[in-house]
Amino acid sequence: MTKDDLKQALQPIARGLFGKQGTNRYQRPVFTSYPLETMLADLTAIPPLAWYPYVFSREPLNGKFNDGQRREWMEKAWKCGEEYAEKMSAEFGTENPVLLANAMKMKVEYPTLPEKTDRVLFAEFRDPDNIRIYMDAVKKADRLLSDDRVREILTDKLNVSKLLLAHELFHYVEEKYKDEIYTQQEKIRLWSLGPVHNDSTIYALGEIAAMGFAAKLNDLPYAPWVMDVFLVYGYSENEACGLYDEIMTLVGKGGD
Amino acid sequence: MVEFIIGIILLLTFFGLAYYCIKGHNLMIGFLVITIIWTVLPLLGTLFASSDFLAANEVLQYNGVLGNDGLVKKILNNIYQTAPEGWGTTLVNVCWGAWFGRVMMDTGIASTLIRKTVELGGDKPIVTITLLNIVTALIFTAMTGAGPVIAIGVIVLPILMSLGVPKAIALFSFMGSVAAGIYLNPVNFAQYRAFFIQPDQMPDFTLSWYAAHWGYAALIIMLVVTTILTGIFLKKSKTSRAWAAQTRGASTPQKDAPLYTLILPIVPVVLNIALGFSVIGGFVLAGFAGLFLCGRMKGTFKENCQLVNKLYYDGVVDTAPLVGFLLTLPMFNTVATYASPYFTVVLGEVIPTSELVICIVFAVLIFMGLFRGPLTLVGCGAATLGVLSNVASFSVPFLYAIFAIPTITVNIGSCITQSWVAWGLAYTKVESSDFLKLSIPNAYVTGILQYVAVFLMLTGLGAAWYI
Numbered sequence: 001m002t003k004d005d006l007k008q009a010l011q012p013i014a015r016g017l018f019g020k021q022g023t024n025r026y027q028r029p030v031f032t033s034y035p036l037e038t039m040l041a042d043l044t045a046i047p048p049l050a051w052y053p054y055v056f057s058r059e060p061l062n063g064k065f066n067d068g069q070r071r072e073w074m075e076k077a078w079k080c081g082e083e084y085a086e087k088m089s090a091e092f093g094t095e096n097p098v099l100l101a102n103a104m105k106m107k108v109e110y111p112t113l114p115e116k117t118d119r120v121l122f123a124e125f126r127d128p129d130n131i132r133i134y135m136d137a138v139k140k141a142d143r144l145l146s147d148d149r150v151r152e153i154l155t156d157k158l159n160v161s162k163l164l165l166a167h168e169l170f171h172y173v174e175e176k177y178k179d180e181i182y183t184q185q186e187k188i189r190l191w192s193l194g195p196v197h198n199d200s201t202i203y204a205l206g207e208i209a210a211m212g213f214a215a216k217l218n219d220l221p222y223a224p225w226v227m228d229v230f231l232v233y234g235y236s237e238n239e240a241c242g243l244y245d246e247i248m249t250l251v252g253k254g255g256d
Numbered sequence: 257m258v259e260f261i262i263g264i265i266l267l268l269t270f271f272g273l274a275y276y277c278i279k280g281h282n283l284m285i286g287f288l289v290i291t292i293i294w295t296v297l298p299l300l301g302t303l304f305a306s307s308d309f310l311a312a313n314e315v316l317q318y319n320g321v322l323g324n325d326g327l328v329k330k331i332l333n334n335i336y337q338t339a340p341e342g343w344g345t346t347l348v349n350v351c352w353g354a355w356f357g358r359v360m361m362d363t364g365i366a367s368t369l370i371r372k373t374v375e376l377g378g379d380k381p382i383v384t385i386t387l388l389n390i391v392t393a394l395i396f397t398a399m400t401g402a403g404p405v406i407a408i409g410v411i412v413l414p415i416l417m418s419l420g421v422p423k424a425i426a427l428f429s430f431m432g433s434v435a436a437g438i439y440l441n442p443v444n445f446a447q448y449r450a451f452f453i454q455p456d457q458m459p460d461f462t463l464s465w466y467a468a469h470w471g472y473a474a475l476i477i478m479l480v481v482t483t484i485l486t487g488i489f490l491k492k493s494k495t496s497r498a499w500a501a502q503t504r505g506a507s508t509p510q511k512d513a514p515l516y517t518l519i520l521p522i523v524p525v526v527l528n529i530a531l532g533f534s535v536i537g538g539f540v541l542a543g544f545a546g547l548f549l550c551g552r553m554k555g556t557f558k559e560n561c562q563l564v565n566k567l568y569y570d571g572v573v574d575t576a577p578l579v580g581f582l583l584t585l586p587m588f589n590t591v592a593t594y595a596s597p598y599f600t601v602v603l604g605e606v607i608p609t610s611e612l613v614i615c616i617v618f619a620v621l622i623f624m625g626l627f628r629g630p631l632t633l634v635g636c637g638a639a640t641l642g643v644l645s646n647v648a649s650f651s652v653p654f655l656y657a658i659f660a661i662p663t664i665t666v667n668i669g670s671c672i673t674q675s676w677v678a679w680g681l682a683y684t685k686v687e688s689s690d691f692l693k694l695s696i697p698n699a700y701v702t703g704i705l706q707y708v709a710v711f712l713m714l715t716g717l718g719a720a721w722y723i
Contacts, residue, residue, distance in 0.1 A: 031503070057504070060374045060415045063512065119414070119502040121685055127420075127494040164499060171497040190378045200378025203418050206497065228501035242503035 031242035036144070039229055039244045040153045046251055048215065048223040049074055052208075053250040055225070059204035064188060073186065077205040080182040081212025084173050085166075095217050097166040101131065106172060108165065110135045120232045120239075123164040125171040133164050140234025141227075154230070157219050163227065166214035173213070174206055183209045258304040262297055263602035266595050269293050270643070274636040277628035280673060283635070284580040290639070291587045295335060298594040299328065313597035331594065339586035345455040346446045347579065349535055353443035354571030356539040357399035360521055361407045362567055363550035366395055368513040369521065370411045381419045381495075382487050388412055389433035389483050393475065396437030397525045398539075400444055403574030405434055405676035413684055414502070420495035423684040425486060428694040431677050432482030432702075435669025439475040439660070440467055442528050442535040447582065448660060451589060451633050451641060452652050453723060460720070461652055464529045470657050473709045478665055481702040489694060517549045578634075585638055592642025599643045609648045611715040618658050619707040622700055625662025625671070632667040633659050651721035657710045665702050670695035 001009075052074035056062050065073075089095045092103040101108050112135045124132045141160045145151050178184040183205040190198045211224045218224075229247065233240035269290060276286045302316050310316055360366040373391045377384030395408065409430060416426035438444050445463045446455075453461070463471070523545075524538030547553045553560045608614055621631060628635030641659055644650075668674050672681060672688045681688060 058414070058418070060371075060418055061378065063371055064375055119500055119683055119685075121498055121500040124496055124498045126422075126496040130494075167499055168497070188378075190375060198376070198378055198380075198383075200380070203379065207499075210497075210499075232501050232503075239503055243501060246503050 029242070031238050031245060033237065034241050034244060036233055037149050037153060039240070040150065040226065042248065043226040043229055043244065044153055044222040046223065048078055048212070050251055051223050051225050054247050055204050055208055057250055059202065061188065061190070061200065061202060064190065073202065073205055074208055076186070077183055077208035078212040081170060081209035082216045084170065084181070084209070085213045085216035088173060089217065097162045097169060097217055101165060101169055104169065104172060105129065106131055106169065108133065112136050120235055122227070122231055123168050125168040127175060129172065131165065131168040133161055137231045137234060138164070141231050144230070144234060155221060157221065159218065160227065160231070163214050163218050163220065163224055166217040167210045167224065170210035170213035171206065174209070258301060259306065259309045259598055259601045262301040263598035266294065266297060266598050267602055270639050273639055274630045277636040280628070283628070284584045287581065287584045287588045287638070291335065291584070291591050294591045294595045295332070298598060301598065309597070309601070315593055316597055335587050335590045339590040340583045342454050343450055343583055343586045346450045347583070349443050349446045350575050351572050352536045352539045353398070354401050354575045355568045356524065356543045357401060357404035357574065358567040358571040359543040359546050360399055361404060363513055363517070363546045363552055364511060365513040365517050365520055365546055365550065366399070366404070366408055367411050369395065369518045370408065371512070372518065374415050379419060381416070381421050382490060384419060385416065385421065385429055385486055386483050388416070389429060389479060392430060392433040393437035393479050395521045396434045397440040398521050400438065400441050401574040402675045402679065403570065406679055409676070409680055409683065413680070417498060417684070420497060421490065422493045422496055424686045424690040424694055425489045425493060427680045427684050427686050427691060428698065429482060429486040431680060431695070432669050432698055433479060435664050436475050436478035436482060438664050438668060439478065440471050440525055442525060446535070448633055448656065448663065450586065451638060451659070452645070452656055457723065458652055458721070462532070464532060466653065466656070467529050469653065470709060470713050473713065474660070474706050477705045477709065478669065478702045481705065482698055485694070485698050485701065513550050517546055520546045588638055589642060592639070592646060596643065596646025600647050603643065603647055607644065607647045611650065611654060612711060614650070614658060615707045615711045618661070619704045622662060622666055622703040623696070625666030625699070627671060628667070628673050631659070631662035633663040634667055637662060649722060651714070651717040652723060653717060653721055654710065654714045657714050658707070661703050661706045665706060666699045670699040
């Protein structure tokens with residue numbers, strides 16, 4: 001018996017004995033599969049304001065709202081984002097998110113953080129002036145964009161990195177103008193007990209306005225939530241299809 | 257002299273096992289191998305050990321390995337058959353608890369409870385976190401296993417992150433409160449109790465007794481410290497907003513469960529502690545109440561049977577990875593009895609016998625509960641317990657508590673080797689080091705206070721609590 005034969009014979013025993021625990025066996029469901037082009041064509045056809053059921057489905061306080069409130073807030077928040085995009089580009093003399101970030105003295109980082117699970121993180125804003133664009137997601141998206149059909153649907157106006165940056169820039173703007181900006185002024189009363197009450201801002205409004213802000217700065221002809229499916233697709237076709245299914249169901253139902 | 261050499265070899269195998277566990281290798285196989293080694297060495301040792309040594313240790317008096325009176329066979333049968341069989345009663349509790357956890361998730365009761373809690377706190381992160389920690393702890397007094405933790409985690413973590421809570425703090429706070437709840441979890445209690453005594457031994461050592469004498473204090477300490485530390489960490493940190501995407505998996509969002517059903521997660525524990533009602537009975541009662549009240553039993557009889565069966569299947573799968581390990585442990589616990597005389601020869605003079613000193617030593621060495629180290633029962637701690645309980649004499653509730661802290665506070669609540677913490681790290685993309693920077697201070701502050709509580713509440717117990 002050669003040394004290699006012996007090694008090969010012992011390998012299964014060693015693996016059995018020294019194999020890692022592997023108790024983290026959380027498995028995601030398998031979703032219906034769709035071609036990427038079909039999903040993108042359907043999603044880009046959804047008007048921005050029609051995305052509200054999906055956006056509010058991620059809102060922690062969603063159970064407190066009725067459909068009328070969601071529609072109203074969607075419209076106002078989107079408009080707020082667009083207005084601040086105009087205001088900022090006028091103030092700093094540019095619509096380019098990279099130049100805007102420089103002008104606002106933001107610290108922008110582009111780490112390449114591999115994403116492994118069902119929750120894909122695209123970008124982050126950390127108070128007061130730090131933005132992180134996770135390039136692993138961006139690079140995967142750029143590879144998908146090299147397909148002519150995908151590029152045609154998403155248009156040449158899409159620059160994923162700039163879109164993510166613009167979105168996160170809004171959160172900085174939101175902090176800066178928090179005493180007057182709509183997204184921080186609209187509040188809902190959660191409970192009251194005599195004179196004691198708890199009024200809360202609505203997280204989703206900031207996200208909606210950030211999308212409006214990003215769409216305006218990038219002159220995007222569709223709502224940036226399309227990126228949720230597109231960027232996730234780079235990691236997992238299955239997860240992207242699941243998300244697409246969920247969006248189409250929610251948006252198709254139109255709220256309550 | 258021979259007994260001393262065997263004692264040293266056994267001690268070396270103990271450290272080998274600790275290293276093996278810390279490296280994250282398979283616990284079931286590791287404990288099976290160590291059980292075989294600890295069977296062979298002590299039994300063979302009797303052929304060469306001094307007559308004084310054998311005379312002083314009744315457990316080793318079976319006329320040597322070659323004796324033909326059947327005692328060796330009896331010992332081997334005791335280690336490899338009777339011991340794991342005895343754990344069967346605990347396993348039944350684990351299976352029903354897992355089913356109950358699945359029912360609470362399937363009916364939407366757990367998720368509704370979380371959502372309603374968040375709706376009370378709103379955009380004030382510390383208020384929301386405090387409320388969520390309390391509710392999470394309450395939920396996990398009855399639910400356990402990776403499945404339920406993940407199911408609740410996918411609701412709680414995105415909510416906290418959306419409120420601007422940095423992801424490491426959100427994860428640390430959630431995992432800490434899960435562990436706090438486990439202090440009163442009847443399934444975990446039965447599971448860990450089996451490390452110390454047979455299920456039918458010491459009938460007075462019930463969850464109710466344990467809760468009143470230390471369990472409540474342990475839960476409250478962990479919950480309060482985790483929440484206060486979260487507040488401190490939050491104050492120091494910078495809020496963040498993230499653009500992330502994930503599918504919820506269900507195209508039709510789960511409806512809210514009726515408000516009156518939100519009490520059901522704590523019903524089995526309350527029934528058990530307050531009325532002495534059986535744990536499994538509580539799970540069955542509250543589980544079926546949940547299924548009926550939430551409208552999950554509106555199908556045909558056949559469909560309803562299939563649903564109950566599926567939930568049971570899913571629940572048992574949730575706990576399956578641990579079952580093999582936990583069914584190997586009783587063999588190890590039993591074999592430790594035969595190894596202990598050799599350990600006494602080596603460590604008898606070193607191991608403290610004072611409860612106060614043990615509390616202090618365990619509090620200082622709390623980090624040894626991390627990475628499946630020598631203090632956690634779901635790791636190499638089972639070996640330490642084997643040594644400690646056989647070398648010195650302590651009451652069962654005291655021993656239970658001093659090992660519960662490194663097992664629950666440190667391993668389950670603060671360590672990245674815990675299956676659901678590992679899931680949480682991957683889910684939130686928190687670096688292990690960032691999580692440990694938050695969880696280790698929590699493990700120490702919580703652990704020290706809990707050891708103080710152990711000393712104040714569980715020392716000096718009467719002879720009835722010794723075996």
